[in-house]
Amino acid sequence: PTELALLPIIESSYDPFATSPAQAAGLWQFIPSTGKIFGLRQTWWYDGRRDILESTRAAYKFLSQLYNQFGSWELALAAYNWGPGNVKRAIERNEAAGLPTDYWSLTMPAETMAYVPRFLAVAQVIKEPNTFGVRLNPIVNKAHFRETYAKNQVDLTSVAKLAGLTTKQLYQLNPAYMRWATNPDGPHRVLVPLNTPEIFEQQLAALPAPDRYITVTNRYVVKKGDSLHRIASKFGTTPAALKRLNGKLISKRGYVAVGKSLVVSRSKQLVSGDNSVDIEKLANPAAERVAQIEKADKEKAVAAKSTRKDDDNDKVSKKYHKVRAGQSLYAIAKKYDVSVKELAQWNNLKNKSNVQVGTKLVILLEEDEDTKNTSRTAKASKGKDKRIASKEDSPKKNKKERIKRISYEVKRGDTLYSISQRYNVSVSQIKTWNKTSKNLKPGQDLIIYLAKS
Known part of the structure; x- marks a missing residue:
């Protein structure tokens, strides 16, 4: 029907x-x-x-x-x-x-x-x-976009420029692409508005394949003396990302048993004609700088605590949320970037579909040492979502390092984690570059730094 x-x-x-x-x-x-x-x-x-x-x-x-x-x-x-x-x-x-x-x-x-x-x-x-009593705007019964095909992987920002669109407009037509380019292995189909000039196809066909990166998943067996922070540093990721990848294998405090096999992510570069080149470190100078800052901060904190504590200094802060009329558990969970299941567990809620107005809910949020007081930053930024990274937070450029700075507009359903996965950077980096908290707003602009090879 x-x-x-x-x-x-x-x-x-x-x-x-x-x-x-x-x-x-x-x-x-x-x-x-x-x-x-x-x-x-x-x-x-x-x-x-x-x-x-x-x-x-x-x-x-x-x-x-x-x-x-x-x-x-x-x-x-x-x-x-x-x-x-x-x-x-x-x-x-x-x-x-x-x-x-x-x-x-x-x-x-x-x-x-x-x-x-x-x-x-x-x-x-x-x-x-x-x-x-409903008024619906008429929709013309005709096609509004057409399919075009590139011969290889293409940079979506370049495609948008050729089509006379903003990157945001191109992503709205092509929401399946999770990164800055099409899949190296296809599909290379791109949807563009019906009125896009015919010459676009020729220009698209002439676009060279960009330098491209993929993330492959490897396993690492935990050795004696390893800590979560050391493992994260070794593989160019963060302790929080390892926790998300490995679930219950890593305790809430960040302990992991010797001999356990952890899933880790590493970056590899695909070079034309050679798929064997391995990049041991993230091809992003900004990532290296942020990792160094995080490591220094965490080592100071560890020195002040028991030597048994892990280098991962994620802390849990307890907040309260008073339920307002019209709010559902899903809406509240989304607001704090947690799951409905977690919200129900923290508050002993048996009926996940119904929560009474005025109920005070407990919210447990993880905070990194270097992102304390982010909630204050978030409040101060109300109405000023567009941010420009300061010189101190921006990656330094030199002759060997070429940095690509892009602006990303937050969409409904986005989280810091999903955006970090899209651009192969860490959540901590996005927080540092934008001085932002976990709570994102649709329409908010984020600064992202990518390395060009």
């Missing part, structure tokens, strides 16, 4: 950058595993779940498959939301009890019970807006 094109209103509000606590992403909110089943590639460079065309094709295929399985669009939509296995078991329970097995007769979670009625209501409003 044509109305299925309206499903992203329920799923993502038509925001291809939307992400959920369950790791769902894109217009159609595919979780990683389902995305892979339906051919949506997810790499360091590219996430097919955010590809407007590919994710729509996958959703069409998935919904068609669900309809063929259950024979009802209501049940197909319920399975899209709740999972086909759950719907199948709910049908089997009703069959065993001699009850009807249509959508309206099944016992399902409240979210799924409301999912189909919400969709039907939206479809009705779109069909008859005047009946419901």
Whole structure:
């Protein structure tokens, strides 16, 4: 049914950058595993779940498959939301009890019970807006963009200039690209507005392949005398990043047992005709400088404490949030860059979907030693989101080092971690360059320094 094109209103509000606590992403909110089943590639460079065309094709295929399985669009939509296995078991329970097995007769979670009625209501409003006092701007029934193909990996900022667009406008059309360039291994498809001059294709074909970087994941076995900070420094990453990659293998205090195998990230450079060149250190002078500052600060702190303490000086600060009318746990979790699950655990909440107005919630936030008082900085920056890095915070340039400075506009759903992963820098670097806290605002401009090879 044509109305299925309206499903992203329920799923993502038509925001291809939307992400959920369950790791769902894109217009159609595919979780990683389902995305892979339906051919949506997810790499360091590219996430097919955010590809407007590919994710729509996958959703069409998935919904068609669900309809063929259950024979009802209501049940197909319920399975899209709740999972086909759950719907199948709910049908089997009703069959065993001699009850009807249509959508309206099944016992399902409240979210799924409301999912189909919400969709039907939206479809009705779109069909008859005047009946419901809704004014919709007309959309011309024609294509608004066209597909173009580069012959190799291309720098997206260069592509934007050729197309007469800002980098932000190009990313809005091509949200699947997670970095500054297309995937080295493809796809090299770029969507541009329909009115882009025809000469653009020729110029795009003539663009040379940029110097490119990939991040590969290696494992490191912890040795006697290792600390989290030393391991992070060795592999050009941060203790916080290692914690995120390895979960429960690393304790909250940063302890890790000898003999444990940790996942670490290292940078490798792809050189034309030679894929074997290994860069031991991050190809970013700024990263090296920030790492040195962090190391010096942390060593001072460690010297003042027990020798048993790890070099990683992340501290936990306890904050309180008073729930206001209209706020959900998801909105509060997003505000503090934590998960709904963590919020529920910290406050012993059994019902994650309902929280009473006026409730005081405990929020536990990790702070690095070099980012103390960031909340004060964030408050002082209200209305002044655009920042320019000071000379002290900017990477120093010399003849050997060529630094590319870019400006990134924060989008809804962005976190410091997701932005750091996009540009292969650390969270600490972004904080240092922008004097910002964990709380980002959509529309805020961040300064990012990248190394050119």
